[in-house]
Amino acid sequence: YNGVAWYRTTFGVERDPAKPRVRLLFGAVDEACVVWVNGAKVLERPYPYNGDADSWKKAFEVDITDQVRYDRPNFLVVRVEDNAGAGGIWRPVWVQQLATGISSNSVLPDGGFEEPETPWKQHVMCGEFAFALDREHPHTGAVCARLQCNRVGTPEDEQKQRTKAWARWYQTGIPVGQGKPYRLHLWVRTSDDFKGTLALWVTGDATRGTVATNLFGTEGLWREVTATGIVPKGGELSVYLNVRDGTGTAWFDEVELVPEPKEEP
Ligand SMILES: [Ca+2]
Ligand SMILES: [Ca+2]
Structure with missing residues (x-):
């Protein structure tokens, strides 16, 4: 189909005080599109x-946080324009509700990368990397880390580091309560060409020394990552946001290190 197609539907959203932000995820739209929610153009x-x-x-x-209504149906309109081959909304569309910002009991300084003198440090182990504080694509606030x-590095690097590329944003010496469980929570995104x-x-x-969570990429969308049950051996923890093994871009935001609630006996 070539030309313009209009799609229209309604959806309801239930208010969740813990997740006040709302967004729409589109799996894919072939080719150009304009999106309205409740009459307001959002994209x-x-x-x-x-x-x-x-x-x-x-x-x-x-x-669509500013456009969404909780007390009645929301109207979603999408105008798609296609000029070659098949066209249209051809993958699912979701509504997602999100928590906002960083939990007030996070012990990690500047988890949102917003502070002018950020405590985050940068380190390259091997390969060629560029670090930046990104103001174009923050998950929340004005900035995220890129x-x-x-x-990738040389074969010698690879032999030495056991990976051909490795760099990271990190913070060490974060004061925590010894023996108390903590949870790491953050948002990550990779470019679609991320390898x-x-x-x-x-x-x-x-007990585990390092608690690791590995991901191979997020196909261009922000994804939430949580690692639970981190129990500090001493009075400090360190957080490393590593990019390893291949080329491509990663973004990080809203990194939290929060004490886990005590389990009821
Ligand atoms: Ca097409
Ligand atoms: Ca931020």
């Missing part, structure tokens, strides 16, 4: 999007 996505000729098959998301691998591994580590656990 214009031309084709090719940002020069990407493959954007017709890529996922994307849009925040780490881009442009080139590496996201390795999210908390070191200093009494």
Whole structure:
């Protein structure tokens, strides 16, 4: 189909005080689209999007917190324009409700990368990387952290480090209560051409030493990662947001290290 198609539907959202932010996720729209929620235009996505000729098959998301209503149905309208081959909304569309910002009991300083003098440090083990504080694509607030691998390292590097690319944002010496359980929670996103591994580590656990969560990529969408039951051996923990094994870009935001609630006896 070539030309313009209009899609219209309604959806309900139940108010959740713990998750006041609402967004729409589109699995893929072929090709250009404009999205309205309750009459307000929330997105214009031309084709090719940002020069990407493959954007017709890529996922994307849009925040609709300011447009959504809880007391009655929400009206969603999508205008799709297609100029070659098949076209239209061809993958599912979801409504997602999210918590906002960083929990007030997080012990990690500047988990949102918002502070001018951020305590986050940068380190490259091997490969060519670019670090940046990204103001264009924050998950919340005005800034998130970006780490881009442009080139993998040499075979010698690989032998030494047991990976061909490795760099990280990190913080060490975060004061915590010894023997009390903590939980790491953060949002991560990778570019769709990401070929590496996201390795999210908390070191200093009494039994496991390092608690690691690995991801191979998020296909361009923000994803939530949680690691639970981290029990500090001493009075400190360290957090490492590693990009390893390959090229591509990763973004991090809203990194929290929070005491886990005590289990009821
Ligand atoms: Ca098409
Ligand atoms: Ca932020």
